Amino acid sequence: MKTPNETLITGIGVLSPSGIGAEALWEDCLNKKSQTSDGLGCISDKDFKSLCSLVNESPWLKKKPLSLERSLYFSLYSIISAISDAGWKEFNQSDVLLIGTTTGQLSSWETKFIDLCQKKLEEEDLSYLDKQPLGNLGDSLREALSxxxxxxxxxxxxxxxxxxxxxxxxxxxxxxxxxxxVGGVEELGQLTIKGFGSLKLLSNKSCTPFDQERSGINLSEGSAFYTFEKKSLMRPHAYIVGGRTFLDSYHMTSPHPEGRGYKRSIIESLKQADITSDEIDLVHAHGTGTFNNDQAEANAIGEIIGASTPVISTKGVHGHALGASGAIELSLCIQILKSAMIPPITGLNNVDPEFKLLLPKEKIERKVTYLLKSTLGFGGVNSSIILKGVAQ
Amino acid sequence: MKLLAYSKTTEIDISEQISNPLNRKKSINMLLCEDSLKKLLESTTLPVGLPLKLFLCSGEGELAQTYKFYYDLAVNQRARPILFQNSLHNSTLGSCSIAFPNIEMGATISSSLHSIESALDIALNEIEPALILIVGVDAYPSELKEIKEASHSGKINLESACSSAIFINDKSHACSKASPFGAIKDIHFDFSVKEGFENLGPYFPANGLDSLFEKLSLLKKEEKIDIFKPNGTSISYDITYD
Incomplete structure (x- = not known):
């Protein structure tokens, strides 16, 4: 029975290196099929062309953008898919759109800006720099969708x-x-590829979360958006029952080794959901495949959730889409709740012996009612959300 | 949500911090925020027992660090890790959280000219009693200032500065009752562009607090406060009084 604090997830729209739609990503996770190559997970040109056509033909698109900007079209595709899935007929004045992103419309200005730097900033038409502020993505979406x-x-x-x-x-x-x-969008660019590379956090092999030989992140791109409502005539996909963020206050890029802020985000999310840690049936971890992240997560999860609850990461399939990762991975959490199937950790061969966690290398058939999804971010930002499955 | 205190720092105010070699790894944004937060937190006695939640807002993000990263990449074909980590919008939040470890929750908001208002709108949803820190910062390297002013049709004189404010969302708390300002009950965004810009003098995109503080400080008990943005859009606040 639904309690007042539950939020319904009524619509889903997902785009990932696996392809267009949540189903493509889910199938790859069940079948341990990595979609990263040379350490990167990209939206294929074919998929981009297809989604642009879908967007441009949609009655939700009120003003066609002047150019096929990647993150704008990624977002439009996922937003339109979600609101269509939810059965919405039009927007209301009171609707809110929340977008999580790290780099916004990066490819719209980055290459030209690098050229500009080489010319020492001598250029007449600098209008592309209008795309540099992240808020411009919101303005572009407002215009395109009215x-x-x-x-x-x-x-x-x-x-x-x-x-x-x-x-x-x-x-x-x-x-x-x-x-x-609500959701997130991210596109690959020189800033993030060269930047993460300079921090020695990338691996050019497929990501191996929680593995004793783990060697780093596979960067990727994509988008996922959802409609959240308190009531709907449609059967929801799942419920959100808690969501909290806490800071490590420790280091600019490395997580606190004991997961200080991460643990608090879990504890406070559990409080908001009014459940105990024993009731969590599965943890979908951030699991980036770096030494520090996976260690901090394992320490925190082990302490709060324990060693008998399965913990998975799916970044071995789709890579790490930075600001969009939580949103993209939410789609997998929803599939787990619906299907009573827990996908394996793609890429995991030998569990790091330091980790006293249940880390499945094969899929598990198991009903999951409460699921914890967490992410850790640079700057020590730790966010957790708790999902609840819909009773059959 | 009631205003308790407000503070502003400009680049001139932090000239000593900028030239201090101990701060060589910090960006101008970070130094501006730290100074503004320090002044803000020292200007008021914080009630004990309420968690501190920080919304760090920036219209341009870490623009100077991003520019330096790309310049080095373009000219010297190298990606410097310190510039990359500092180029992310969230690095300013990270830096503040280390400087002020009693801040428990943080978020970075980047909605261009409406960054502060986005943060305030999100903060209004906080149900549990808390002290809400709203910080708005933007800084412009000399190489990009004119270019960025041109993107606003030359109608804004951009400045590098940081404004910060602390609010309390518990109206039963003694601090809230003691505050002379009205409480923000709701925020409305009007994206229709009105004719003409207001000439706002030195301005930065994440600067929504200066105008709000100015209007609240008049203590006129107005139930609606309207503030125009440089691009002609406007924000309207619903204000209540004890």
Whole structure:
């Protein structure tokens, strides 16, 4: 029975290196099929062309963008898919759109800006720099969709979209809005590829979360958006029952080794959901495949959730989509709740012996009622959300 | 949500911190925020027992660090790790959280000219009693200032600065009752562009707090406060009074 604090997830729209739609990603996770190559997970040109056609033909598109900008079209595809899935007929003035992203419309300005730097900033038409502020993505979406409501951009690094999911839950609990569209988008670019490379965090092999030989992140791109409501005539996909963010206050890029902020985000999310850690049936971890992240997570999860609850990461399939990762991975959490099937950790061969966790290398048939999804971000931002499955 | 205190720092105010070699790994954004938060937290006695939640807002993000990263990449074909980590919008939040470890929750908001208002709108959803820190910062390297002003049709004189404010969302608390300002009950965004810009003088995109503080400080007990943005859009606040 639904309790007042539950938020309904009524619509889903997902785009990942596995392809267009949540089903493609789910199948790859069940079958341990990695979609990263040379350490990167990209949206294929074929898929991009297809989604652009889908967007441009949609009655939701009120003003066609002037150019096929990647993150704009990634977002449009996922938003339109979600609101269509939810059965919405039009937007309301009170609707809110929350977007989690780290780099926004990066490819719209990055290459030209690098050229500009080489010419020492001598250039006449610099209008592309208007795309550099993240807020421009919100403005572009407003124009394309004629969206009448509020648009807020959350840029809390890798926790951006997970934090946005928790914020959306708060919007509905506070009754300041009846409907929220929430999610995340990210596209690959030189900034992130060269940047993460300079920090020695990338691996050019497929990501191996929680493995004793894990060697780093596979960067990727994509988008996922959802509709959250308090009531709907449609059967929801799942419920959100808690979502909290806490800071490590420790280091600019490395997580606290004991997962200080991470543990608090889990504990406070459990409190908000009014459940205990024993009731969590599965943890979908951040599991990036770096030494520090996986260690911090394993320590925190082991302490709070224990060693008998399965813990998975799916980044071995789709890579790490930075600010969009929480949102993209939410789609897998929803599939787990619906199907009573827990996918294996793709890429995991030998569990790090330091980790006293249940880390499945093969899929498990098991009903999951409460699921914890967490992300850790640069700057020490730790976000957790708790999902509940819909009773059959 | 009631305003308790407000503070502003400009680049001139932190000239000593900028030239201090101990701060060589910190960006201008970080130094501005730290100074503004320090002044803010020292200006008021914080009630005990309420968690501190920080919303760090920036219209441009870590623009100077991003520019330096790309410049080094373009000219010297190298990616410097410190510039990359500092280029992410969230790095400013990370830096503040280390400088002020009693801040428990944080979020980075980047909604261009409406970054502060986005943060306030999200903060209004906080049901549990808390002290809400709203910080807005933008800083412009000399190489990009004119270019960025041109993107606003030259109608804004951009400044590098940080404004911060602390709010309390528990109206039963003694601190809230003691505050002379009205409480923000709701925020409305009007994205229709009105004719003409207001000439706002030195301005930065994440600067929504200066105008709000100015209007609240008048203590006129207005139930609606309207603030125009440089691009002609407007924000309207519903204010309640004890």
């Amino acid at each position: 969206f009448p409501g509020k648009i807020h951009i959350i840029s809390s690094a890798c926790s951006a979209s997970t934090q946005a999911l928790g914020m959306a839950h708060d919007y509905l609990n506070s009754k300041r809005s009846e409907r929220v569209i």
